[in-house]
Amino acid sequence: MKKNQDIRRILCLIGQLIVKIIYKKLHKTNKDNKLTRNSSIIYRSDSVLKRDKLFLNQNLQIGKLAKEVGTNRTYLSRSIKSIKGTTFADYINFHRIAYAKEYMMNYSKAKTDSTINNMTSYLTSYKTNARGNSKCYSKSNSISSTTIDDLAIVSGFGSKRNFIRYFKKIEGITPGQYMKGLMVRQK
Known part of the structure; x- marks a missing residue:
């Protein structure tokens, strides 16, 4: 039992x-x-x-x-x-920063190959290719405030301030510093 x-x-x-x-x-x-x-x-x-x-x-x-x-x-x-x-806003801004970095890398290569003479003309053609429209940009041979403004808009940001803030948040440096670093590496 x-x-x-x-x-x-x-x-x-x-x-x-x-x-x-x-x-x-x-x-x-x-x-x-x-x-x-x-x-x-x-x-x-x-x-x-x-x-x-x-x-x-x-x-x-x-x-x-x-x-x-x-x-x-x-x-x-x-x-x-x-x-x-992350949040939706940060997720989208990550894609925008990746797009801006791709643009800057392509510009840096094109500048080294001497196929263009300034960032402004390249930005115009890049925007035309990316969105099918273009905008008139001021002439510039360096990364000026105007060019950063334009790059911010082309990348989907509403303002240069937000673009720089998110770029620095993701990359740890400003877009201008990033581009200067690319130019030095390309030489």
Whole structure:
């Protein structure tokens, strides 16, 4: 009789252990699925931003990007926070800074190859190629305040101040310092 009770108690403990293992496995799977869904949203978001250059729109709203990605704004915001660890504004500004850096690298190479004579004319052609329109810029042979203003607008920022602030936040230096460093490396 005592043997039967011991066997039942052991079977009961084994059953409880199995239930706990299954519960933990299912709970972990749900977390993994959520992480996978969030990663998928961010991957699609990055792809849309790079392909369509939506970040160039100074007034880009999370709802517009969410619609392009095929989700809702709340889920996109949570995915950005979960995967990237940042806000929507910082996420978009990161893409804008990457675009500005790409522009500056291309300009630096073109300047070294002597295919252009100043940043202003290059900025005009770069903006025309990127957005299909152009704007008249003042002449400049160096990185002037006007050129930084123009680069800020071309990159999707509303002002030079915000552009410099975010650039420094992400890169640790100002856009002017970054460009000067590129020019030195290209020589």
